[in-house]
Structures are given as structure tokens and as C-alpha cells.
Amino acid sequence: MKRHNPYHLFLEELERPARYIGGEFNEIVKDWSQIQGKLALCFPDVYEVGMGHLGLKILYRQVNAKNHLLAERVFCPWIDAEKKIRENNLSLVSLETQAPLNEFDVVGFSLQYEMTISNILTMLDLGKIPLLSQERAEEHPIVIAGGPVAFNPEPMADIFDAFVIGDGEFLTVEILERVTRLRQEGKTRREILSDLASLESVYVPSLYELAFCEKSQKFYVQTDDKIRARKEDLSNFPFPTQSPIPHLTTVFDRFSLEVARGCTEGCRFCQAGIIYRPARERDPRELMHTIEAGIQKGGFEEVSLTCLSLSDYSAVTPFLSELLDKCSKDKTKIGIGSLRAYGLNEKIFDKLAKGRTAPLTFAPEAGSERLRKIINKNVTEKEMLETGRILFERGWDRMKLYFMIGLPLEEDSDIEQIVELASSVRQVGRRHGIKNPTVTVSASTFVPKAHTPFQWHGMISEAETRRRQNIIWDQAQKSRVGFKRHYSKISLLEGIFARGDRRLNKVAIAAYCNGSRFDGWEEQFNFEAWEKAFQEFNLDMEGLCQAIPEDGHLPWDHIDSGVTKNFLLKEWHKALQQEMTFPCLKYDGELINCDNLESLAEKENDTLVCHACGLKCKLKDIVEQRKEFLQALNATKKEEYIPPENKKASLIERRSDDVVSGHWYRFAYSKVGPISMISHLDLQKVILRVFKRAGYDFVYSKGYNQRPHFAGGAALPLGISSLSEFFDIELQQELAPDGLAQLQAVTERGLYLNEVTQIEKQTPSLGKDIHAFLYWVPLMQGDGQLLVEQLGSCETLEISSFVKSKKAYEMKDVKSLLLSFWQGALQLPEEQLLVIDEVSPCRNLSGIYFKVKVDNSSSIRPRELVQLIERLGGQAGRPIKLEAFFPGRE
Secondary structure (H helix, E strand, O other): OOOOOOOOOOHHHOOOHHHHOOOOOOOOOOOHHHOOEEEEEEEOOOHHHHOOOHHHHHHHHHHHOOOOEEEEEEEOOOHHHHHHHHHOOOOOEOOOOOOEHHHOOEEEEEOOOHHHHHHHHHHHHHOOOOOOHHHOOOOOOEEEEEOHHHHOOHHHOOOOOEEEOEOOHHHHHHHHHHHHHHHHOOOOHHHHHHHHHOOOOEEOHHHOEEEEEOOOOEEEEEOOOOEEOEOOOHHHOOOOOOOOOOOOOOOOOOEEEEOEEOOOOOOOOOOHHHHOOOOEEOOHHHHHHHHHHHHHHHOOOEEEEEOOOHHHOOOHHHHHHHHHHHHHHOOOEEEEOOEOOOOOOHHHHHHHHHOOEOOOEEEEEOOOHHHHHHOOOOOOHHHHHHHHHHHHHOOOOEEEEEEEEOOOOOOHHHHHHHHHHHHHHHHHHHHOOOOOOEEEEEEEEOOOOOOOOOOOOOOOOHHHHHHHHHHHHHHHHHHOOEEEEOOHHHHHHHHHHHOOOOOHHHHHHHHHHOOOOOOOOOOOOOHHHHHHHHHHOOOOOHHHHOOOOOOOOOOOOOEEOOOOHHHHHHHHHHHHOOOOOOOOOOEOOOOOOOOOHHHHHOOOOOOEOOOOOOOOOOHHHHHHHHHHHHHHOOOOOOOOOOOOOOOOHHHHOOOOOOOOOOEEEEEEEEEOHHHHHOOHHHHHHHHHHHHHHOOOOEOEOOOOOOOEOEEEOOOOOOOOEEEEEEEEEEEOOOOOOOHHHHHHOOOOOOEEEEEEEEEOOOOOOHHHOOOEEEEEEEEEEOOHHHHHHHHHHOOOOEEEEEEOOOOEEEEEEOHHHEEEEEEEEOOOOHHHHHHHHOOOOOOOOEEEEEEEEOEOOEOOOHHHHHHHHHHOOOEEOOOEEEEEEEOOEO
């Protein structure tokens, strides 16, 4: 059930129109008339950010697996699109069926970052849903939210009807089914919310009263009941291998996979390390199967392994060893998140060097070992330098190091040691033959988060943030160390919302009305809008970031993460005493898990460390699970590893392709409808993924950055559907007899592979031989026959044409370039007409056919044909390119 795209009139005017078209491979489109419960999965950021979020992919598959339910995606429109939507009095719609947001039963938001609050308000407003829960009528959707930010829901409690606290895989389906059933039974909105509140881990703010605490100077929820965070068994929710594949290049443009949830390290600043406890791991065999299926079904060239600490995955060494061997064979790139300096052995780094690997990042977090003890970061300077040696010896020439400033008890000397450590790592690179090693320091401002041992600590002022940043900047300049700073004003606002109370709801709405949008994007952040909003409600921004007394009420006290407040207090006091806490779920004295059964058997009489944080982990079950994982990977015995003598060879001198030459093919294809709105470069990426999904291997260029041998034709303007495009590609295998059908089965909607011809490697490109194009231009207004007569009677036909070399418009007579023209309807299969019509009206319309001359690769541009019709008094829609003429194809 595809609807007409309501934005079709202005799509090509937008910065990236592919954000709003949908139609991706693996997209799930259902018939609304056959569905009981409808969920809008809302991510409050742009498409290319939201499409990389793993939680959205899991919920999308989880809900759509139910025949009676559907889930569709909605992202926040960029500034230009919001303006156009408002100007045309349109609504924010979903990608799958272009359904308005207010037509869904439940609208669910993912809260990953405090600074998306203005985007949430934008989406609700554009979706014709009142911003405040109390203002919504019976017909409006139930608006819910979940994610890490929901662990302090109070700054948004008046905006959302309900919050899901903790893992939402099971609860999201349950909530959607309940809302649907209760509405069918005629229950009121308040009755529905009261029913949802009976579900474990669901918080409905409107059912609770507030009180003000003089000690903390915060409003808090008056209740003895706690909303306990839900913790799911990951084995009940296999990771999806068939999620919608983005058309355009996204922030995380790869197949990403959640390896584990939670962490064992106990870093005192880390909210995720607390709220996602206990650490839960996915089965390595399931992971391996999921990666293979995800790459094959999606056509990705890169896989990313995500979790809070990959180094602490219990079977990380044998798992990565096997995975890297497999990925190196088909040139799949491996992306690994932030690593611990001691987490991986040299064998893994040797394998990483052999394959196509994304840059590696390490997170010491603090410059001095004194401060790392305070924050409970088990990394020493010696380990960081040893990690640098391992990398630079193998030919890596760059490292990224993540730090924070503004940590508890931080002194200027701690900040200075950030650059000293980075400089020392850089010197290690020079000693190991790297002429100019690049070491980049990224220093974010520490934000005290709810449910962490540092939740009582204050945040440094915005001015102090800038002062400390300048210390790093000055030293980095002298030491030739790169430095990336975070915008101090954004960090200040993040800190306010991270520990704020319900007063912030009105502030956020005021800031939104003042023009606040995309506050997490530095180029869009409008600090003045927020200053004005806080002043309106007489709230001191930096005063809201002050320390909180230990005996004061906290706005999030009614939310139970599973970790007790006593444990957090104990950790806070240990931090003040500069005492460390050993990681949990590891054997005492050992920071690295056993990577084989023999080593694990030696620990048979030992018990995993447990600090009694309140979760009551089943330690014996965890040990048994680790045995199963190692057994599944055949990691039975200890093995001594001897690194190769020439450690750099594998990275710097990439192995030559086994296939010296393959088989070159020329494909003729059509791209019509929404897919015409993606860029030429993104279209090439889409086409390459089609071949990977069909099981074909490319012939790659040699060297460090290997690329498939692919040559696309000239780029068409965005929004122009075409039935006559070409590309050349070299494959390792010969194309199967049914190759076209095989490829077409895994193509994007609107992409049709029409013909294929085997060619020689040196065959000239088609561009030089094309001498004419055929276009059809739909008439939205005007007499087609009269326009054709006018075209024929005019001695000259002048239009304004942009000349790239002069970067200016000039008048051009195009009469001699018009070979022929006639009136008529577009004659295409109904399937293609329907797809084109979604963004370019063409069905049941008359139009004008133009056969135009190509002279020295120059011709009339499609938009200039529209201009030509308009100069004669008509009104035209988007042209459609029907044919290219060259010798042998007349």
C-alpha cells in the first residue's frame, strides 16, 4: 500500500531528498486495511543518523513479524524540509506508506541523546499531535518513549504519555497490542494509560504527584513504588539480518551488529554501564551466522561490531580470529568500536592488519593514572604505549584517543597529561618507522548522568570548559597532536537535561517556539533560544548543574535501574578516596577473560567477582555459558602465538587479487520513481550492493584502498526518472544465464536491469557515441497540441542556461537541438507508471515527447525542456528520460 508522496512538488529542492522517499530494499510495506495495530517508530534525528540505530532495526522486525501489526519509520526532517512542509500545510509522514503521524495508534520515540528534545517537538508538531500529553484528545495516538535518556524521564514527562524503562523488545509489541485492543473496547485515553501503567517497566507520568526537595533544589516524584527497568534475555531476540538498506550514505553505513549488552568494567562516569547491567552476551555462532547473512542479504562491504566494550566479550579472541579470516577472503571491512588498551592480543592485531579495517579508537578517558583511578578506568600509561607499539609496528599510521574533561577532582595537571600521553604514543610511532604518525585527541566535557556514582557531582561551568579546552589546544599545537573539542554550550545544556526535573518541559517547548532545532548539531545549535527560554522561567542554567547533596531527593529516584543507590554511593565514596573497584564477572586479579577451555578449567575452583550491586547475577550460569561459547568456537587449548617478522607487510603491501582479470559487462537499466531522488554516487553504491546480494564477486583495484572495477554513466539531475541508463562492471564470475532475473530479484524498488552485454576491458564508454535522447514531459496545464504547433512555428527558442565554466546563466537558442517533438500520453507498463507517479505525476496525463540532439556531449538539460514549455505559456512536470540513441541502438 504505497501512497502518493506528499512532498513530491519540492523534493528536488531539498538538500538530500532521499531522506524522505522510502522504498529501500528490505522495506516492509503492509496493507493498512488488514492491520489492527499501527506503530510509528520515530527517531528524532535525520534519516542518515537514525538508520544506523540498532534498536530501531530490532523493533522494526519485532513488530512487523506479527501479521496483525505494523511498524513504519519516521525521522526528523531537516531545516529545509520542515520549512517546505509548513509552507504547503502538509504533515510529517512515514517512509513506508507516507501515512501522517497522527494516523498511527502508537507513536514511539527512541531517546538516545538529551539534545534531541527540540527534534521530538518538531516531529510532534509537524505530525499534528499536541506537544503536551494533557492536551491530546481521544483520537490522538498514544505517544511513548524509551532508550537510555528515559532513565531520567522527568525533563520530558509532560510531553510523553508513557515511558518504557529498560529493554523494549517485548514491551513494545505488548503496548501496541494493548492500545489497539482497549481502543476497540471503547476505553478512554486515561483508562488506556492506567492499563499500560500496570505493565512492569512502564511509567505513566500523569498518574503521579510531584514534590519539591529543598536540599537538592529539584522536583521529584512522590511515590514509594519504583519503576523497575526491564532486562531481556538476548537469545529471545535474534538480531535482524534483513533491515531496510539505506539509499544514501549514512553515518553508520555498514551492517552493524550488537555483540553484547551491558559491561563488566564499572567505569563510574558511564550511565550505559549501569542501566544495561548485567552484561549479556550473544552466542558467537549466532553472531557469525547473523554477520554472514546480514552481509549477503544486505550487500554490505563492511560489518561493525558494537557493544560497550568489545574487548570484554568473553570469547572475543577466538571469535574475532575466525571472523577476520572469513572477512579477509571476501574483502569485507571490519569496524570495531572503542577498544581497551589491554583487550586484544597481537594475533588479533595481525589479522586486523591483513584485512580492510576501519581506524582504531582507544578511550583512556583521563590523562593521568590518578584520575583514571577516580573514574575506575582500568588502563595504565604503560598499556597505552604498548598498544601504540602493537599498532605502529604493523604499519598503522594513526590512532584516535578519547578523553573527558571536567571529571571529579580533576586538576590542570591531569589535563596537561592528556597531551603528554598522546605525544608519548606519537613518539612510539616514530620509533617504529612511522614518519609522521597521526594521533588525534577528542576531549568531551564530562556530563554527570543519572544512575551513576557521579550523579551527585556537579558539572563545570561553560567558561571553565573553554579554559580547560584551551589548555589542551595550546599543548597539542606544540606537540603536533590533533585535537577535536566539543561545543561547550551544547555540553552545558546536555548536563542540565541529564539531571533535570519536570520544570524543563516548559523550557524545552519555549526554546522550540524560539526556533531551537537540531541542538546536537553544532552548526544548528541556537544557544540564544535556550537562554531566552530559561530566563522566561527564571531558571539559572549553570545553577541547575551544581552538585546535589547525597541525602537530597533526585528527580529519577522512582526509576529503578536494578543497581541499588547504596552501591552507587559506595562507589562515589571510593572515587573520592581514589580507590578502584575491580571489574565484575571476571576472575579476581585478571582483567582479560579466558580465551580457551584449558585456561577456564584452571579457574574451576575460583568464583567470578561480584560486588553485590543489586542485580543478583547467576555466576555459575555465566561460567557455563562461557564454556559453551568457547566450545562452539573450538577454542580448547592454550596456543602460543609468534608474530611474523615483518609485521608491516600485511598492512602496507596489500596482497594482490587472486583474480588478475575477470569478466566485463555492460548493463542497460532504468531508475524511476523515488529512487531518482538519490545522488549519482549513492546510486552506484546501491547497484554494487545488488551484485553482492546476488552472490557475485567484484574484481578490485590493487593497493591499500581497494575498490570494485565499476564505471557509471553521466549523472542525471535529481528527480529525473530514466529508462535508459548504463554502467560497466567487472565480475570474477561469468554472469549466469538467468543473471538478469537473479539480479532483479534483489534490486531496489524502481531500479530495473533491462539488458546486459559482455564487453572487452578496453571498450570505449557509451558517452562518446550517444547522439540523441528522447524525453517525455508531462503537461500539468496547457494545450499540448497548441504547444507543439508553437514549437514548430518559432524560428528561435531561447532559454536561460547555466554555463559551468562561467558560473553564470546565459541565453541559448535550442531550436537546432530539437530533432522532433509530438504530443502523447506516456506508454509504459502500469507497474512502472505507478512507481514514477509517486514522486513525478505521469499517469492519465498528456505530455510532449522531445527527441533532442547531443552535440559534443552537450544537449538540452531536462529542466530546460520544462523552461521551454513554460516560456510558451504551459506548465510542465518533471521530465522522464525514455531513450538514448547511439550506433546500433536507433
